[in-house]
Each structure stands twice: as structure tokens, then as C-alpha cells.
Amino acid sequence: MAIPGLAIKSFRNRKFTTGLTVLSIALSVMLLLGIEKIRQGAETSFTSTISGTDLIVGARSSPVQLLLYSVFHIGNPTNNISKHSYEDISEHPQVEWAIPLSLGDTHKGYRVVGTTTQFYQHFRFARGQKLQLEQGEWPGQTYDAVVGAEVAAALGYKPGDKIVIAHGSGDESFITHKDRPFKLAGIMKRTGTPVDRAVYVSLKSIDTIHQAYAGDVHDHDPLMAHGEHAGGKEQGGLSAILLGLKSRGAAISMQRNINEHDHEPLTAIMPGVVLLEVWQMMSVVERILMIVSGFVVVVGLFSMLIILMTSLNERRREMAILRSVGARPAHVFILIMGEAVFLTLLAIGLGVAMVYGLMVLMQPWLESSFGLYVVISWPNTTELMLLMIIALCGFVVGLIPGIRIYRYSLADGMTIKI
Amino acid sequence: MSYQTTVIEIADLRFAWKKQARPVLNIASLQVNRGERVFLRGPSGSGKSTLLNLLAGVTTPQSGVLTVLGQDLTALGSAQRDHFRAHHIGFIFQMFNLIPYLSVVENVTLPCRFSDKRKHKVLAQADSLEDEAIRLLDHLDMAHADVLHKPVNELSVGQQQRVAAARALIGAPELVIADEPTSSLDADRRTAFIDLLFRECGNANATLIFVSHDNSLVAPFERTIEFEQLNNAALTEQPKLKAIK
Numbered sequence: 001m002a003i004p005g006l007a008i009k010s011f012r013n014r015k016f017t018t019g020l021t022v023l024s025i026a027l028s029v030m031l032l033l034g035i036e037k038i039r040q041g042a043e044t045s046f047t048s049t050i051s052g053t054d055l056i057v058g059a060r061s062s063p064v065q066l067l068l069y070s071v072f073h074i075g076n077p078t079n080n081i082s083k084h085s086y087e088d089i090s091e092h093p094q095v096e097w098a099i100p101l102s103l104g105d106t107h108k109g110y111r112v113v114g115t116t117t118q119f120y121q122h123f124r125f126a127r128g129q130k131l132q133l134e135q136g137e138w139p140g141q142t143y144d145a146v147v148g149a150e151v152a153a154a155l156g157y158k159p160g161d162k163i164v165i166a167h168g169s170g171d172e173s174f175i176t177h178k179d180r181p182f183k184l185a186g187i188m189k190r191t192g193t194p195v196d197r198a199v200y201v202s203l204k205s206i207d208t209i210h211q212a213y214a215g216d217v218h219d220h221d222p223l224m225a226h227g228e229h230a231g232g233k234e235q236g237g238l239s240a241i242l243l244g245l246k247s248r249g250a251a252i253s254m255q256r257n258i259n260e261h262d263h264e265p266l267t268a269i270m271p272g273v274v275l276l277e278v279w280q281m282m283s284v285v286e287r288i289l290m291i292v293s294g295f296v297v298v299v300g301l302f303s304m305l306i307i308l309m310t311s312l313n314e315r316r317r318e319m320a321i322l323r324s325v326g327a328r329p330a331h332v333f334i335l336i337m338g339e340a341v342f343l344t345l346l347a348i349g350l351g352v353a354m355v356y357g358l359m360v361l362m363q364p365w366l367e368s369s370f371g372l373y374v375v376i377s378w379p380n381t382t383e384l385m386l387l388m389i390i391a392l393c394g395f396v397v398g399l400i401p402g403i404r405i406y407r408y409s410l411a412d413g414m415t416i417k418i
Numbered sequence: 419m420s421y422q423t424t425v426i427e428i429a430d431l432r433f434a435w436k437k438q439a440r441p442v443l444n445i446a447s448l449q450v451n452r453g454e455r456v457f458l459r460g461p462s463g464s465g466k467s468t469l470l471n472l473l474a475g476v477t478t479p480q481s482g483v484l485t486v487l488g489q490d491l492t493a494l495g496s497a498q499r500d501h502f503r504a505h506h507i508g509f510i511f512q513m514f515n516l517i518p519y520l521s522v523v524e525n526v527t528l529p530c531r532f533s534d535k536r537k538h539k540v541l542a543q544a545d546s547l548e549d550e551a552i553r554l555l556d557h558l559d560m561a562h563a564d565v566l567h568k569p570v571n572e573l574s575v576g577q578q579q580r581v582a583a584a585r586a587l588i589g590a591p592e593l594v595i596a597d598e599p600t601s602s603l604d605a606d607r608r609t610a611f612i613d614l615l616f617r618e619c620g621n622a623n624a625t626l627i628f629v630s631h632d633n634s635l636v637a638p639f640e641r642t643i644e645f646e647q648l649n650n651a652a653l654t655e656q657p658k659l660k661a662i663k
Contacts, residue, residue, distance in 0.1 A: 326504020
């Protein structure tokens, strides 16, 4: 039929303005789809901040709190786990490995984590990736430390540097363990997880400096209440334990086991479950992002509507000519409507192409800098739904000038009034 | 349909834009014969455009007889009237005759996109629509390469009107209606354009209805119709617009 050919030629004739409209809609499609992709990537990255760990054990507290301080280094444990419980648990026949974590010290605002070599061997993140060294070597001596990539980058550290850790979690701590400096053994590769922002030392060194420190306090600072340290690191307590089990299936029974531990009140959580819970708490933000990008699409479609509407008056002449050679009002309607639909589909195609292009370009960078792994795959149902909705909106937008020109062409006939 | 002698037959025709409104057109009788070249003269606003819309089947009268090429237009639905127009009538407007995004040749062949009948008529004589368009343009002295490949809005007004004439004539429609086609041309070009139109209508054996308010163009036409005499619902009977003070 004559109309599609005419629509395409008419589009080509005004390729600059229509091209800009297509671009603006395409950009909004890209934004919407890109945000959706990043959201999915962020969710996967977030929920796989820690992987391979079947259970996290801490003193009795809320699961979210335990997750936040043990994995994200946010907040503090309300209480510690005794060495005795740690030994109990780690000797359980179902336990393959146990990583003790001792929190509470800082280095220039970064968390210091006391742990054992188990951590470097068994800790996994993202899709089961191991920790790797960027420079230096894994700690061999008691007073060796390893830092995350961000710490090293921010403080300009290199292997061999001496660092001093401070008691407490404030940025400026008055009580430092200057008498026991640590030697920086290695710098880990970027993981995109909180590991990047932490300093790892041996559990033994933490215990030792705290014992010495406790003595200091009693000598020089009688005002400091002894109770503050009761059950603290001075007694070799732990903040949390990461557990790997021999079989994943045992996680639930093991969790119950630990929760009903006789020796002291403990909480065990499955990190994946709680991570998802925390993510869902943040879903408001993600919904707001989607709404904002939805509005961007609306703005893009409005600009198309404006362009189509402003062109209508000058196109009434064109429509009268078409009518005179036998075009029906319906043809005229389809011509305008078809243009809107064509522009929308073109914009969607372009937008999708741009999203995938950007993803291919930025995937490595996103993963190394933000630990954000965006999966390049066919659009899923949500994304297809979004695209369908945009196409439908373009259709509806096209109806408005379409109906208008239909009315014009009925009223004008071939009388060109302009 | 091609052998009848009466091309337009109107009797007791009444047309009003709204049912209750005063009729804009009230024509007791009008007959135009095949091959006639009719000059339809009247001031603007006298209802000429309305008559053209009726002849073209864009609108229908409230009452009366309206037969074009033996076809009772009042008996046709709007889709059939649109087809009828596409098949049998060629139009030339006052100005802005061309679709800006089509080439000269595409503009000329445009009616064939909407009418298979005219397309087949063309293809019966010529190898392709483009050949016929170029043949017509050549008759109008418009087939130079530099003209053919120019964007249509870069053509002069006179050139545009000649392209429009070629479009009205392609596929040999029986009726050619020209609505003030020369008003944007200067005096020399007017006469030349009318000569051209006569020659081509003669070649195609088409009837020409030439609408204008310009008395100086009357001479070559074999028949002149004064629109104000034709239309009993003429402007003079209608209340005048109040003068703006």
C-alpha cells in the first residue's frame, strides 16, 4: 500500500527533528533498561557479597545486625562469642571450615579484622571467587597485615609499610597500639565487596595487643571502667564465625543446633537469606529509580507528541493533497499514527542497542570498580514488559495527532485553508 | 462510462455545513459536457470550494441530484467516493501542490498509488509509471535532469504548478479540476500555463473545470459560468459580517 512508503519518506524528510525525538526516546529507553539491568546486577552482586559461607554465627542478636557487622562491617556486635563456643562449633562433624572474625579495632577509619589463615583460604565472594593478592604475599608472621584494594589505594600503601592500629571504631582514636606496629605483607585484589575496605590481621596479634593494652589501662587510666572490656577481646572473644559445612543441606539443622547452643546464647544465619531480606528493605530506592526513569520515558514521548502536533498544521496542506488524489481520511490517520509508531519502535530498537553496547563496553569496568556484575543476556520478561509498555505508550501518543488530523481532513476536505 | 457526453449533472442541489444552517450552495441546474473547458468565475467565499468538494465526493449534498461521469455520487459511501475521486479526477490547487518529501517524479505518480485504474491506464501505454511521468513532464518542458532531481520545494512556483498539472493528468482522468491554479503566477506564465493545460486536456480528452476570480483569463475558454448566478444561495443573500470598528 502507498502509506508505509509515504510515512518513511516523510520521516526521512524531517530526519533532523524526528531524529532528535527518536534519540531522546532512545536515551530514555536506554536509561530505563540500563537502570533495570544495573538493579539486577546490583541485586546479584549484593546478595553474593559473600558466597560459599553456609552459616554466620554471632552472639544472640537480630539476623540483620549480625549480617551487617560481620559482612559489611557496619555497626558493632552487642556481645562476643567465647573461644570455647568457637572450638565447640568448629569441631562439629558437619563443619568443614570455620573462619573466626574479631572486630573492634580500626586503622585510619578502616575496620581491622582479626582472623586466621582460614579466611584467606575459604572466604568466597561474588560467583565463588577466591581472594587474590595484587601485591606482596599472604601474612606469615603474627604481626603481618593484609589490606583491601580500597584501603591501599586511599592510603597509598605498598607491601613492607608499617601500620598502627587503633582501639575502637572512631576515625580519630586516642588509644593506639603504637608499641605493636604491623608490617603490611600484601594487598588484595579489588573484590567490589567490603573486603576492599578492611585491614586483615591475625587473631593472635589482636589478642596479644589487647592483653598488653588491658594492662596499660589498669596502670594509667583508672577512670576507664573495667566492665567495658568484660567479655571483650581481652578474653579472646570473637565477633563472628563464618562456617562452611560439608553439605549445604545440613545448614538448617546446624542453624537450629547453634541457636539452641547450651554454652551461651548464639545466633546463626544463612547469609543468602538475610542478604535478600536486607536488599528488600532497600527496594524503595530501586522503585524510586524506576519511577524516575519511567518519567524520563514519559518526557521523551511528550517531546514526540509536541513534534507531531506542531507539524500537523503545516501538514494539513499535505493531507489535502493526499485527499485530492484519493487518500481516505483513514489513510491520513494511519500516516500520522504510523509515523508515531515507527518512531517509537525505532527509538526502542536504538535504546536497546545502546544499552547492550554500553553493557559490553562497561562490563569489565563495572565489575572491577564496583563489584557490579551485569549479565549480558536476552531481555527478560520484566524488560520485555517495559519495552511493550513504551511501545504501547507510543501508540497512544500517536493516536492524539492521528485523531486530530483525521478530523481536520474530514473538515478540510481538499480545501486548503492555510 | 467513457462514452457518455454529460460529465457533470447537477439538479436542485442543496448543501449546508450543518443541517439547520442556511445552505451555502443552492444550484438549480448545471450540466457540463465531455471535453468542455469551463471557466467557473466567482469571488472567494462564494462557495466555489464547497462545490469542488462536492464534485470530488469529499462531502455530499443534503438534497438534489449530483452525477459525475454518470455516477450518482449521493449513492456512494465515503470510501467509494474516495475511490471514485482517485480513479477519475485530477486536481490542481492554487499553490503548495506538491508533497515536500517526494521527488518530482514521485509527486507526479502519486495518484497511481491510490488508484489501480489510473496505474493500469498508464502501464497500458508506457513501460513504467516513471516513464509516463517523465513523458508528461517533458510535454510541460519540465523533464530536464536538473529539474527532475531537485527537491520539490526548490522549484519555482511556475515549475511547481507544472508538476501539479502533470500529476493531475497522469493516468488520463476524465475530469480535471483546477482551483485558481494560476494565482501565484505572473501574467506571462499564466497564459503559458493555461495553454499547456488546454493542450494536455485535449490530448487526454479530459474535461476541464477551471475555477478563478480573474476575469483576464476568461478569453480562451469556450464556456464561462458565473458562480454567483449559478448559486442561488449566493453571498449577497447572507447577512454581512459586521465591520470591525
